[in-house]
Amino acid sequence: MSHARRAAAGLLVSLLVAAGGLGGGPVGPAVAAPPDLTTAEAGNPFVGGWYADPDVAIYNNRYYVFPTASRPYAEQTYLDAFSSTDLITWTKHPNVLTTANVSWARYAVWAPAPIARNGRYYLYFAANDIQSNAALGGIGVAVADRPEGPYTDAIGRPLIAQFVNGAQPIDQDVFIDDDRQAYIYYGGWGHANVAKLNGDMTSLGTFADGSTFKEITPAGYVEGPQMFKRNGKYYLMWSEGGWTGPDYSVAYAIADSPTGPFRRLDKVLAQDPAVARGAGHNSVLNIPGTDSWFIFYHRRPLSQTDGNARQLAYDRMYFNADGTIRRVTMLVKDDFSDGNALGWRTYGGSWSVAGGQYRAAASYGGKSLLDDNHANARYDADVTVTAGSGDAGLVFRATALAVGADAYRGYYAGITPAGRVILGRAAGNWTQLGSAPLTVTPGTPYHLRVEAAGTTLKVFVNDMTTPRITVTDSTHASGASGVRVYNAAASFDNVAVTNR
Missing domain, CATH: 2.115.10.20 (Glycosyl hydrolase domain; family 43)
Structure with missing residues (x-):
């Protein structure tokens, strides 16, 4: 030594x-x-x-x-x-x-x-x-x-x-x-x-x-x-x-x-x-x-x-x-300050690291995942929608990953300049589980957090004390974590996944 x-x-x-x-x-x-x-x-x-x-x-x-x-x-x-x-x-x-x-x-x-x-x-x-x-x-x-x-x-x-x-x-x-x-x-x-x-x-x-x-x-x-x-x-x-x-x-x-x-x-x-x-x-x-x-x-x-x-x-x-x-x-963290995305695997879309951020060009469902398998966890990321009218956010408890808009089994929480925060599940198709109004300005970072404990899923944006969305769903129990865009370009920073 x-x-x-x-x-x-x-x-x-x-x-x-x-x-x-x-x-x-x-x-x-x-x-x-x-x-x-x-x-x-x-x-x-x-x-x-x-x-x-x-x-x-x-x-x-x-x-x-x-x-x-x-x-x-x-x-x-x-x-x-x-x-x-x-x-x-x-x-x-x-x-x-x-x-x-x-x-x-x-x-x-x-x-x-x-x-x-x-x-x-x-x-x-x-x-x-x-x-x-x-x-x-x-x-x-x-x-x-x-x-x-x-x-x-x-x-x-x-x-x-x-x-x-x-x-x-x-x-x-x-x-x-x-x-x-x-x-x-x-x-x-x-x-x-x-x-x-x-x-x-x-x-x-x-x-x-x-x-x-x-x-x-x-x-x-x-x-x-x-x-x-x-x-x-x-x-x-x-x-x-x-x-x-x-x-x-x-x-x-x-x-x-x-x-x-x-x-x-x-x-x-x-x-x-x-x-x-x-x-x-x-x-x-x-x-x-x-x-x-x-x-x-x-x-x-x-x-x-x-x-x-x-x-x-x-x-x-x-x-x-x-x-x-x-x-x-x-611990599972990535602030991308090293200029790379080691440990991440992409499924569609165009991804790069620049300026200490993980950047995704606009695509219909491009996603990038870590090689983890969390169940009860807290998921955090700073999300900035940089262009487009779609949404960007966090994928969690994901399995059966493939290229395609909803080509995975798992959950997704995102924000959109259309003025919403959304939560849904995918399994080859999309089922929305919750939605709440949220002013989203393109180019502005928002701290997005998901807390998943058993069948209870909570989504927070900026305010980490009061969830914007709370739902109960038992479809997906555990899986990989990552980020995703849909009809939007976005950047991600300070990604962290913490066992609960």
Whole structure:
């Protein structure tokens, strides 16, 4: 894990670590803190493509994410990275490490762990998915002069090449404590080890008893250990369940020492059948100088069954007064400030993102939906009808999606310059359920909200205390959420879906 998440907020040594400066590493200006985000406000996934196992770092006034390329093992021959100054807009850095620069690595390049020290940037990785000590592979270390590489093999062989204490040498994480001692945590096959790294960051040290490895496996551990420090306490996080299944999740323990003992406390992150499955293999980011923390992880979209169909996401992580971690809520938001509509799928119409808004040209029923499955929820969006005499608004509890004016099964609430707010249901045809007068001026944004609780549907516009429409209908129980236009052009902003 990066220096950025290592130590308690507010301590000078922590800020030096966050910048990569502890131990003589590269030091840049203090990274600018982003707004007080609750999630990826511009939408999860926050970058495009299939990726997994993200780890984070702060280098030279930028946030960096280093993930695994989520592809078949034989095609996992490279690592990409992404960087941002604000956690909103991300720049892709392709091929920061490839097997061409590691003589012993052939495939299954996994779980990069970035850290800076000694004026250089180090990237720890697993390769070859070895199944026994007779095979060549394990955990390697690469080095570069720039955060975005190119990284090259630092020692010409794996740093950890054998099974020790039953731990497959994969899923490494590197942590530098306040006393400048570096540790590497790793392990698959249900076992976790910790070892000391020497000051050169390319060789292993020994503990006081002369041992090189200590087993620290907590109850329920499967893989993916991650270490960070907050208020003098050591937090070990790890993944549980099967990586291809919906039960993949993250749990944690707290200890007084970087070597434990680590006693499992709780699950922190798990699937939400309304949002995504298989949420796991995390890292943690602390914004320097603050007590704002984020959990970065991968997850599988609800409509995907391929094990490698994994995307990168992050959400806010909060602590209780006693230092324990609250369970993470995977929020659904998109304010389109990143200039894209990742995670949205269109069904007819012409859609684009510009000026921090999701824009639809006029069409007869063009719609765009998220890959979610909400039932009882609150749906919000800022809706601006920009042209036409039709309407624009929110689709919810939608299934059987296709191109066509009413080619879906679900509900729709919209506003129209004709002077109405409407609510209806579709199932290949249209049934209006409610209508109320509303002055709608083209070019003016209106905050549209739907509250769906069981069979009760309420529609609000601007005034969030008094619904404009309240109806009872039991036709559609759950489904996807999104936006739609009918005989109108419109723009949408600040879309959010919240479980009730």
